Amino acid sequence: MALSFLLSLLAFHFAVSPAISTNSEGNALHALRSRLSDPTNVLQSWDPSLVNPCTWFHVTCDSNNHVIRLDLGNCNISGTLGPELGDLKYLQYLELYRNNIQGKIPKELGKLKNLVSMDLYDNKLEGKIPKSFSQLKSLKFLRLNNNKLTGPIPRELTALSNLKIFDVSNNNLCGTIPTDGPFATFPIQSFENNSRLNGPELQGLASYDFGC
Numbered sequence: 001m002a003l004s005f006l007l008s009l010l011a012f013h014f015a016v017s018p019a020i021s022t023n024s025e026g027n028a029l030h031a032l033r034s035r036l037s038d039p040t041n042v043l044q045s046w047d048p049s050l051v052n053p054c055t056w057f058h059v060t061c062d063s064n065n066h067v068i069r070l071d072l073g074n075c076n077i078s079g080t081l082g083p084e085l086g087d088l089k090y091l092q093y094l095e096l097y098r099n100n101i102q103g104k105i106p107k108e109l110g111k112l113k114n115l116v117s118m119d120l121y122d123n124k125l126e127g128k129i130p131k132s133f134s135q136l137k138s139l140k141f142l143r144l145n146n147n148k149l150t151g152p153i154p155r156e157l158t159a160l161s162n163l164k165i166f167d168v169s170n171n172n173l174c175g176t177i178p179t180d181g182p183f184a185t186f187p188i189q190s191f192e193n194n195s196r197l198n199g200p201e202l203q204g205l206a207s208y209d210f211g212c
């Protein structure tokens with residue numbers, strides 16, 4: 001009796017332990033789903049009762065069942081993004097382009113230290129580009145173009161030495177365009193159609209960004 005109880009406890013432990021490693025990621029994705037409106041049912045397979053989110057459509061995991069890609073570009077979704085996205089700590093690709101997502105970009109996205117690509121272009125995002133993005137040391141592609149973003153380009157982003165592509169065109173940014181670090185290489189097209197953005201940055205004009 002006692003032995004069979006022990007065995008069933010053990011079996012339970014092994015059945016459940018994979019969930020423990022990814023539960024927080026499944027929870028984060030489920031929280032995202034609850035914020036979104038999904039008229040074409042692209043999130044239908046997102047069943048929170050499964051052990052982990054790795055079988056959900058538009059979600060990719062690595063061999064340890066950690067979420068490394070979220071591919072929801074061009075999916076006709078609307079709604080907002082929340083702080084829980086910052087819990088997807090293994091995420092490398094955040095692809096949410098060409099939707100109708102509105103509201104602010106959560107500063108918690110700055111916690112995604114493994115992120116290689118963040119594509120939020122062609123949405124209705126507003127507010128500022130979070131300064132916390134300066135912590136995204138692996139980031140190579142950052143496309144925020146065609147939204148309604150305001151405020152300056154945070155100078156802190158010049159520390160992103162791996163950044164290869166940066167596009168903030170077609171927003172409502174202001175201030176001056178940085179020229180340090182990777183910003184020395186970005187084409188002027190990356191910044192066009194921001195009515196109050198001046199640049200490239202002139203010596204001594206960084207103070208111009210205060211209150212822009």
Ligand SMILES: *[C@@H]1O[C@H](CO)[C@@H](O)[C@H](O)[C@H]1NC(C)=O
Pocket residue numbers: 039040076
């Ligand atoms: C996108 O959603 C809208 C409703 O919000 C719907 O009218 C339209 O047909 C959808 N488009 C596609 C391509 O599914």
Ligand SMILES: *[C@@H]1O[C@H](CO)[C@@H](O)[C@H](O)[C@H]1NC(C)=O
Pocket residue numbers: 146147148169170171172193
């Ligand atoms: C400039 O950007 C705004 C905001 O995204 C957009 O509505 C407008 O169509 C763009 N204008 C041009 C000429 O691309």
